[in-house]
Amino acid sequence: MVQTFLPHPPGARLALEDATRARTGSPVQMGLDELGTPLSQTTFVVVDLETTGGSPTSSEITEIGAVKVRGGEVLGEFQTLVDPGSPVPPMITVLTGITDAMLVGAPRIGEVLPAFLEFAQLGAGTVLVAHNAPFDVGFLRAAADRMSLPWPRVQVVDTVKLARRVVTRDEAPNNKLGTLAALFGATVTPDHRALHDARATVDVLxxxxxxxxxxGVTHLEDLVTASDPxxxxRRRKSHLAEHLPGGPGVYQFLGPRREVLYVGTAVDIRRRVRSYFTAAEKRRRIGEMVDLAEEVRAVPCTTALEASVRELRLIAEHDPPYNRRSRRPERRPWVRLTDEAFPRLTIVRQVTPDDDAIGPFSSRRAAEECVEAIQEAFALRRCTPRLPRLARAGASACVLAEIGRCGAPCTGAQDVPSYAVVAGAVRACLREDAEPVVAAVHARIATLAVQERFEEAAVQRDRLRSFLVAARRTQRLRPLWRCPELVAARRAADGGWELVLARYGRLAGTCLVPRGVDPMPAVEALVATGEVVAAPTTAMGAASSEETELLADWIEDPATRLVRWDESDTPLACPVRGAARHAVPARG
Structure with a gap:
C-alpha cells in the first residue's frame, strides 16, 4: 500500500477540528500503546539498602531488600545480608541491629548484585523505587562499576520527592520513611532493616x-516527572495529549475561543505534547501558553518532512501569538538593485523572478548590514532620488564623490555606460560572485584591526555575515524556485522509499513506498495527483524560503536520489564563486 500526502486544495481545506476525524473516523478506541503505560500496569521494584556508612566510595552494603509489585499485587521479594569485608561500625549496629556475627558466612556483593539484577529485571516498563533514591541507587551503581557490570537504563522514582509534592507540613513535619508510614497507616513499621523498609515504602508509594x-498522574510517563515543580x-491538563497519535505530524494548542495559540511538529506527537505538561518544558512563554490552552489537536503526517512543511504553512496561516519563528514570511525584506538608468540598492518586501535581488532577510537591520557590505566593495550611488540620464544643470556632488566612493552620476561626472559597468558588477555579486564583497570587507577588517579599532571591525564582520547568509540562501534556493518539477527519493527506515515531489520550491506531494514494491508507479501517481503549482510571480518561488530550505536540506542529503527534474533553466548547483564557498563569520 502506498501512503500519499496531498495538500488540501483552496476552498476544500478540512476544518482543523475535523482533521483527525476525517483521517480516522469517529469515534475510535485508542490502544494502550497510544495512551501510555497506566500505573496499574507498571512494574515497580522497591528497594532498600543498609550500609556501613553514607558514601559509596568509603562504605559497603550490608543488606539488600526489595519488593516487586504491579497493580497492588506483590510479585516477589528479595532479601539477603551482604558481607561488607570490614567490621560494621558500632553506630550502624545500634541503628540497624546488624552485627558482625550476623554477617559471618553472608555472600559478598559480587554474588549478590547479579542475583538482585536478575530478580529486578530492570529495563523498559520497570521502575526502580526507593525512599531517598540517590542514596540507594548510588550504592548499587558504584558496586556495579567496581564489578564492571553494565547498569541498566531504568527509570527511578524517589518517594521523598513525591511526598514533597503532595504531603503538607500540617500533615507531617518531615518526609522520613517512618513519618510517612505512620501518616498513611502502612502495614509494616520501618525499622532500618532492608526488607521491612522496602515493604513500608511500597505502602507509602x-x-x-x-x-x-x-x-493527572495516571500513567508512567506522568510519574517520571511527577516530582518536578x-x-x-498545568499537570492536570496532561489528559489533553491522551487522544493524540504517536506518529509524525503537527499539533496545535487551542485557546478558550478555539483560536490557535501555538503550532509545533514532532516525530511522535503524543510524546511531544505530553512533555509540555512536565518540568521538561522550561520556557516561561510556552508555560503561559499551556496554561491558556483548552484543547490540543493533531494533523498526522506521512513523513517528518511533510510535518515540518505543514507546521510552517499553519504558522503562516494562523499567525499564532506564541510562535516566534516562521511568522509573516511574506513581510521579510529583500535587497534588490533598482531598474533605472543609474541603479542603486534598495530594501523591498516584494521581488519578481527577474529582479537582481538577494534575501529574504530575518530583519530589516540584517538587510541594511548587507547593503553596507556591498557598498564597501562597489562605488554605487547611495542617494535616493531617481536620476535622469542627463544631469540637471547646477547639480552638486555629495561627500561620497569627494572621497572616491561614488562616480557622481548626479552631476554628469559619470555617464550611463560607465555606471553600467559598476551596476553589472553588483548584479554579478548578487547572482553568483561573492568574491569582491568578501575581499573588500576582509581588507577593511584587517586595516581596522591594525589600528586596534576592534569594535568597528566587529561591525564590518557582522555586515559581511548578513551578506553571506542572504547570498548563500538565494543562490542555493534559486534553482528550486525556478524548477517546474522535481521528484526525489530516499530509502526509508523499513527499507522502502520515501518520495518527494517539489514544484517551484514548494512541496507538492510526498508518499511512502513499502519495501519490495516497485517505486516507479508510485512516482507516476505522485506526479499525477500532486498539487498543481502555478509559475510564481515572485523571486521566492511558490513557497516561503523556509519551506524551500527544508526541501533543499532533504534533497541535498547524501542518501537522496534525484528521480526526475527539469534543469533547462537553472541547474541544481551553487555558483563556483558564490557565497557557499565562504564560512559565515560568527557574531560577537
Whole structure:
C-alpha cells in the first residue's frame, strides 16, 4: 500500500477540528500503546539498602531488600545480608541491629548484585523505587562499576520527592520513611532493616500515587516527572495529549475561543505534547501558553518532512501569538538593485523572478548590514532620488564623490555606460560572485584591526555575515524556485522509499513506498495527483524560503536520489564563486 500526502486544495481545506476525524473516523478506541503505560500496569521494584556508612566510595552494603509489585499485587521479594569485608561500625549496629556475627558466612556483593539484577529485571516498563533514591541507587551503581557490570537504563522514582509534592507540613513535619508510614497507616513499621523498609515504602508509594491521581498522574510517563515543580493546574491538563497519535505530524494548542495559540511538529506527537505538561518544558512563554490552552489537536503526517512543511504553512496561516519563528514570511525584506538608468540598492518586501535581488532577510537591520557590505566593495550611488540620464544643470556632488566612493552620476561626472559597468558588477555579486564583497570587507577588517579599532571591525564582520547568509540562501534556493518539477527519493527506515515531489520550491506531494514494491508507479501517481503549482510571480518561488530550505536540506542529503527534474533553466548547483564557498563569520 502506498501512503500519499496531498495538500488540501483552496476552498476544500478540512476544518482543523475535523482533521483527525476525517483521517480516522469517529469515534475510535485508542490502544494502550497510544495512551501510555497506566500505573496499574507498571512494574515497580522497591528497594532498600543498609550500609556501613553514607558514601559509596568509603562504605559497603550490608543488606539488600526489595519488593516487586504491579497493580497492588506483590510479585516477589528479595532479601539477603551482604558481607561488607570490614567490621560494621558500632553506630550502624545500634541503628540497624546488624552485627558482625550476623554477617559471618553472608555472600559478598559480587554474588549478590547479579542475583538482585536478575530478580529486578530492570529495563523498559520497570521502575526502580526507593525512599531517598540517590542514596540507594548510588550504592548499587558504584558496586556495579567496581564489578564492571553494565547498569541498566531504568527509570527511578524517589518517594521523598513525591511526598514533597503532595504531603503538607500540617500533615507531617518531615518526609522520613517512618513519618510517612505512620501518616498513611502502612502495614509494616520501618525499622532500618532492608526488607521491612522496602515493604513500608511500597505502602507509602501506593498512598502517594492515590493522591496524585486527581492531579493527572495516571500513567508512567506522568510519574517520571511527577516530582518536578510543575503547577498542579498545568499537570492536570496532561489528559489533553491522551487522544493524540504517536506518529509524525503537527499539533496545535487551542485557546478558550478555539483560536490557535501555538503550532509545533514532532516525530511522535503524543510524546511531544505530553512533555509540555512536565518540568521538561522550561520556557516561561510556552508555560503561559499551556496554561491558556483548552484543547490540543493533531494533523498526522506521512513523513517528518511533510510535518515540518505543514507546521510552517499553519504558522503562516494562523499567525499564532506564541510562535516566534516562521511568522509573516511574506513581510521579510529583500535587497534588490533598482531598474533605472543609474541603479542603486534598495530594501523591498516584494521581488519578481527577474529582479537582481538577494534575501529574504530575518530583519530589516540584517538587510541594511548587507547593503553596507556591498557598498564597501562597489562605488554605487547611495542617494535616493531617481536620476535622469542627463544631469540637471547646477547639480552638486555629495561627500561620497569627494572621497572616491561614488562616480557622481548626479552631476554628469559619470555617464550611463560607465555606471553600467559598476551596476553589472553588483548584479554579478548578487547572482553568483561573492568574491569582491568578501575581499573588500576582509581588507577593511584587517586595516581596522591594525589600528586596534576592534569594535568597528566587529561591525564590518557582522555586515559581511548578513551578506553571506542572504547570498548563500538565494543562490542555493534559486534553482528550486525556478524548477517546474522535481521528484526525489530516499530509502526509508523499513527499507522502502520515501518520495518527494517539489514544484517551484514548494512541496507538492510526498508518499511512502513499502519495501519490495516497485517505486516507479508510485512516482507516476505522485506526479499525477500532486498539487498543481502555478509559475510564481515572485523571486521566492511558490513557497516561503523556509519551506524551500527544508526541501533543499532533504534533497541535498547524501542518501537522496534525484528521480526526475527539469534543469533547462537553472541547474541544481551553487555558483563556483558564490557565497557557499565562504564560512559565515560568527557574531560577537
Amino acid at each position: 501506593h498512598a502517594l500515587l492515590a493522591r496524585m491521581g486527581p492531579l 510543575v503547577p498542579h493546574q
